[in-house]
Amino acid sequence: MTQAPSPGVAETRAANLVRLYEASSVAVLGASDNRSKVGSRPIALLNKYGFAGRVYPINAKRDDIAGLRCYPDLASLPEVPDVVVFCVPARDVPAAVADCAARGVAAAVIYTSGFGEMGEAGRAVEEELRRIGHETGMILCGPNCQGTANFHNGLVLNFTSALMGERVPAGSIGLVTQSGLVGGLIVTECLNRGLGIGYLSSTGNEAGMTLSDAIGHMARDPRIRVVAGYVEQVRDMAAFRLSVEEARRNGKPVILLKVGRSPDAARAAASHTGSLAGAAELYDAAFAAMGVVVVESLEELIDLTMVFATVRHRPRGSGVGVLTNSGGLGVFSADEVFRQNLTMASFSDETVARISARLLDFGAAGNPVDISTQAYTDVDAVAAHIEHICADPAVDIVSVTFGLQFLNAEPLAEHLIRIAGQTDKPLLVSWISSDAKAAQRMQEAGVGTFSDPARALRAARRLADFAALSGAPVSVTDGEALRPGPTLVRALAENHGEIGEATMLAALAEIGLPVPAMRRAAGPADAAAAFAAMGCAAVVLKIDSPDIAHKSEVGGVRLDIRSAGDAEAATVAMLDAVRALKPEARIDGVILAEMVQGGTEAFIGVKRDPVLGPFVAVGLGGIFVEILKDVVLRPAPVSVAEAEAMIGQLKALPILKGARGRPPLDVRALAEAVATVSRLAAACPALAELDLNPVLVRAEGQGVVVLDALASVAPAPPP
Structure with missing residues (x-):
């Protein structure tokens, strides 16, 4: 995790981030008038998009470029520019970045590749760039990026080919991407749907500006309504969480297409930007806890971006009112409402009566409403039906679907535009194989328009989910920070790699978790003496070894030991059996634990990711936990309320x-x-993994008992 800059540098950095997007002056290092070179694009795009600030081409071999005076170097400029765009070879970048920092340049946009994505030597150079940014507060976008763009002021410093054709209108969408090409594809799809874009930021290797910086800036801009993007990895989860939290407070969803889910894809992502990605299931857990809207395709990313950018009102619930021009489409839509865990709203008698009054005799006035062919003959009546649905108090979201609508398409589209602007509920239109001009008119007017009602209703589900989120902080834990007891502190300091059951149960008892009465025994005679001293009616005998995680698989568990003699005999048999199966394992003896019965076995776990930090897990326990995989993860720490919500998501609930x-x-x-346990994970960075399995959950009011535990200690950092 990146170390935070000093307070003074942090303030400088925050101001410089604003200057990156609101610059008054730009220098282009390596500027060119050769259209085949990337150095030609910044000036061309600044001119195209009407940037009103000052532009300085830097190229010692030219007198002028695109009608602008050319300068031989940074020192020759008449002022220190706010932003310098780098279009020079990798070998020239470090010295030029240091020169920019020394002169007080606010931000550098580094197109150049050949750094961390190329191997160890490139990573070392990239680390030097990162150090400069960290120490001075200068923003470094890139290297290996396509740059930034602010379409509201024409400060377009992103060289994607998607910006070279049709002019991108300024709008309410903020785009962030760790792939320049994917960013260009998203821009093109937004253009195809008539959507305006506020920002486009391609962050590349993120040596001195991260995805989180871009999201945070967009979250603070009142012109932006939704932030969307493509993500391979999050380098600083704490900073990312703060940015997402700020977006949530301001009512702005963050929609991300997260890639690198398979091992092969994760390796490709690492080679692409020179950074490792965290495990997919941990990203899912972290994003879910923060309220990030995660999508699985570019199509869904654009669908949701369109909906959140155009729908002015969030739904108050999940009740859907459906109108179609076909009974079949109505049934299809009702099925999709069910699949999306939404509800078909029950129309009031008044709503049904009003729709029936102007509906064709062979139509259906209930939900879903089937208007049949009425849109061909009476679009005013169809508009009235939709208005009645919007007015029904049981309806939170309105989905209308028209197939093969060519006759009266344009007046129908005008009605839909008007109703969408008047209602305080989301109106989603599915326009299937119908008049293209009318569809374009609706898109340009800001009406969420789809080619498939299934896509519209998937978007409705995401609208409802986001509306249900509060503006509260992402995570609020209970009580003060947890301090581990002396047993765990000592075990972590010794760092033998693993912490066995006996030590770990003692450590858990020190932080208030219930554990059974327990004794350790080095051999058979000690086991007999331990049984006698415990005074329990029955005990469980378990192998004591930090090297054996699954004791039952090697004969390392014996239940219902009821005498000292039985304890002695069972110990002899167990040690012989386990040593035969696991001759390489370190065996410290056996553990005798009070036999606790009555309840259901659960599992609590901890996993620490070097990129994402600690996570806590809960699920059904016992020997089948890895087979059933009924586990819910969340970033640690969590509150008791959040833990209850996690348990509520289990299939075993x-x-x-x-x-x-x-x-x-x-x-x-x-x-x-x-x-x-989550607070323990947050308090102990050296705790790499922790399994509490099983945790016996007893009858209501009787609590839980941790019956077994095993921990892994993170390797000590290099000196």
Whole structure:
């Protein structure tokens, strides 16, 4: 994780980030009038988009470029520019960046590739660029990026070919991307749908400006309504969380297409930008906790970007009112409402009566409304039907679908535009194989228009989900920071790689988690003495080894030991069996633990990612946890309320709640244990992994008991 800059540098950096997007002067290092070279694009695009500031081409071999005086070097300029665009070979970049920083340049946009993505030597040079930015507060966009663009003021410093054709209108969409080409594709698709763009930022290798910086700036700009982008990895999860939280507070969704989910894709992402990505399931958990809207295709990314940019009102619930010009499309839409876990709104009698009054005899006035061919003969009546649906108090989202609508298409489109502007509910239009001119008119007027009602209703689901989020901080934990007890502090300091059950259970007891009475025994005779000293009716005998995670698979667990003699005999048999199967394992003896019964086995775990930080997991426990994979992850720490929400997402929730007449279990106590473990994970950076399995969840009011635990210690950092 990147170390935070000093307060003074942080303030300078924040001001320089604004100057990157609101510059008054730009210098282009390596400017060219050869259209085949990237150095020609910044000046051409600044002219095309009407940038009103001062532009200085730098090229020692030319007197002028594009009608502008050319300068031999940075020192020759009549002023220190706000931004310098780098279109020079990689070998010339470090010295020029240092020169810019020394002169007080606010930001550098470095198109040049050949740094961290090329291997160890490139990473070393890139690290030097990062150091300069960190120490001075200068913003470094790139290297290996396509640059930034602010379409509101014409400061277009992104060289994607998507900007060379049709002029991009300024609008309410902020785009961030870690792939320049993908950013260009998103721009093109936005243009195809008549959408205006406020910002485009391609961050590349992120040596001195990250995805989080761009999101944060867009979150603060009142002209931006939605932030969307393509992500391979998040380099600083803490900064990312703050940016997303700021966007949420301002009512702006952050929609991301996250790639690198498969091992092969993750390797490709690493070679693309020279940085490792975190595990896919951890990204999913982190994004879900923050309220990031994650999509799985470019099509869905554009769909949701369009909807959030154009729909002026968020739904108050999940009730959907549907109108179509075909009974078949109505059934299809109702099925999709069900698949998206939305609800078909129950129209009031008044709504049904008003629709029936002007509906064709062979139409259907209930939800979904089937207008049949009425749009061919009476578009005013169709508009009235839609208005009645919008007015129904049970309706939160309105979905209208028209197929093969050519006759009266334009007047119908005008009605839809008018209604969308008047209603306080989202109106989503599916326009299937119908008049293209009318579709374009609706898109240009800001009406969310789709070619498939399934896509429209998927977008409706995301609208409802985002509307349900509060503006509260992403995570609020309970109580003060947790301090680990002496047992865990000592074990982490010794760092033997693994912390076995006996030590870990003792450490958990020190932070208030219930564990069974327990004794360790080096051999058979000690086991007999330990049983006698414990005074329990029955104990569980377990192998004591930090090298064996799954004890039951090697015969390392014996239940219901009820005498000292049984304990001695069982120890002999267990040690022989385990040593035969695991001769390489370090075996410290056996553990005798009070046998606790009654309840259901759960699992609580911790995993720390070097990029994303610590996560806590909860799920159904026992020997099947890895097979069933019924586990929910969240970034640590979490509050008890958040832990309860995690448990609520488990498929096994009915078991915990008391399925088939069984008594409900103590879900609250399980949530409290999850929250405590999450705080432990946040407090102990050396704790790489932790498995509490099983955790016995007892009847409601009787709490939980941690029956087994094993931890992994992170390798010590190099000196």
